[in-house]
Amino acid sequence: MKMHRLNNGLLMPAIGLGTFRSQKEDAYTATLEALKIGYRHIDTAAIYRNEAEVGRAIKDSKIPREELFITTKLWNTDQGYLSTKKALKRSLALLDLDYVDLYLLHWPKSYERTRDSWQAMEELYEDGFTKAIGVSNFNFHHLEHLFDTAVIMPAVNQVETHIELQNHKLQEFCMMHGIYLEAYAPLMSHHVKELLANETLKSLAEKHHKTPAQIALKYLYERDIIILPKSITPSRIKDNFEITDFELDDVDLETLRKLNKARKIFPEPDNIDY
Numbered sequence: 622m623k624m625h626r627l628n629n630g631l632l633m634p635a636i637g638l639g640t641f642r643s644q645k646e647d648a649y650t651a652t653l654e655a656l657k658i659g660y661r662h663i664d665t666a667a668i669y670r671n672e673a674e675v676g677r678a679i680k681d682s683k684i685p686r687e688e689l690f691i692t693t694k695l696w697n698t699d700q701g702y703l704s705t706k707k708a709l710k711r712s713l714a715l716l717d718l719d720y721v722d723l724y725l726l727h728w729p730k731s732y733e734r735t736r737d738s739w740q741a742m743e744e745l746y747e748d749g750f751t752k753a754i755g756v757s758n759f760n761f762h763h764l765e766h767l768f769d770t771a772v773i774m775p776a777v778n779q780v781e782t783h784i785e786l787q788n789h790k791l792q793e794f795c796m797m798h799g800i801y802l803e804a805y806a807p808l809m810s811h812h813v814k815e816l817l818a819n820e821t822l823k824s825l826a827e828k829h830h831k832t833p834a835q836i837a838l839k840y841l842y843e844r845d846i847i848i849l850p851k852s853i854t855p856s857r858i859k860d861n862f863e864i865t866d867f868e869l870d871d872v873d874l875e876t877l878r879k880l881n882k883a884r885k886i887f888p889e890p891d892n893i894d895y
């Protein structure tokens with residue numbers, strides 16, 4: 622599996638397990654199962670309310686901490702200089718870890734709140750509580766505002782990305798600034814059934830003896846986008862990890878590119894009321 626080198630030299634596995642909407646015990650069993658299969662990258666967030674279970678699974682897996690890549694996120698109501706510092710320490714206590722590998726600012730809020738939270742995140746990074754810092758749900762203008770005051774550039778921007786929302790321009794912009802694009806909802810989240818029924822994906826799946834989900838994930842993986850498929854089903858956790866034993870050719874990639882509809886499933890970051 623590919624590892625990406627972030628702008629501070631840290632290596633990040635290109636595939637991680639998502640845990641959004643995984644209830645506590647499901648998050649525990651899914652994380653443990655994923656680690657058993659070979660995943661070394663887990664994505665959680667304070668708002669998912671499963672950091673303790675993810676942490677327990679990490680401990681029970683007995684995998685050395687330095688082999689793992691753990692991400693958590695700063696929730697919106699914790700934004701602000703002091704509250705950001707407290708929030709990461711609370712997440713670390715729940716995860717029972719001394720540091721995370723990536724701490725993400727979950728959603729952009731006001732210019733001032735983002736600036737103050739980011740300053741706290743930079744200090745948390747300098748103090749060793751996280752190996753890298755990044756953002757999530759940031760569009761071009763949110764990034765440009767952040768660049769005005771940031772001392773440390775974000776390493777990652779985690780945004781909704783899938784076959785119907787391909788984000789080519791945002792990825793180009795991010796890469797130009799040394800920021801990796803990370804895809805959340807890579808299987809279209811609660812619209813996964815539509816993705817599985819897509820005729821183009823179905824025919825490419827047949828051609829490569831894979832599933833439509835594996836084709837959709839492989840397309841993002843090939844584009845050097847970090848992916849976070851979520852599943853609590855052991856067979857799917859395994860399938861989502863087995864995308865490195867086949868190749869999409871140029872015609873396949875061009876066909877998949879045509880599925881882009883710029884269709885967003887999650888809210889626009891400027892319109893959220895949470």
Ligand SMILES: NC(=O)c1ccc[n+]([C@@H]2O[C@H](COP(=O)([O-])OP(=O)(O)OC[C@H]3O[C@@H](n4cnc5c(N)ncnc54)[C@H](OP(=O)(O)O)[C@@H]3O)[C@@H](O)[C@H]2O)c1
Binds near residue numbers: 727779805809
């Ligand atoms: N930063 C943000 O604001 C943000 C927002 C959303 C998500 N995320 C992160 O990104 C991760 C992924 O996004 P997501 O959870 O919304 O959606 P997703 O990974 O696109 O889709 C998850 C859905 O697909 C199903 N599924 C998974 N693998 C499958 C397969 N091989 N075949 C058929 N169905 C499959 C899952 O079912 P089962 O679980 O029942 O198997 C679940 O219903 C999240 O878990 C979270 O870590 C971040």
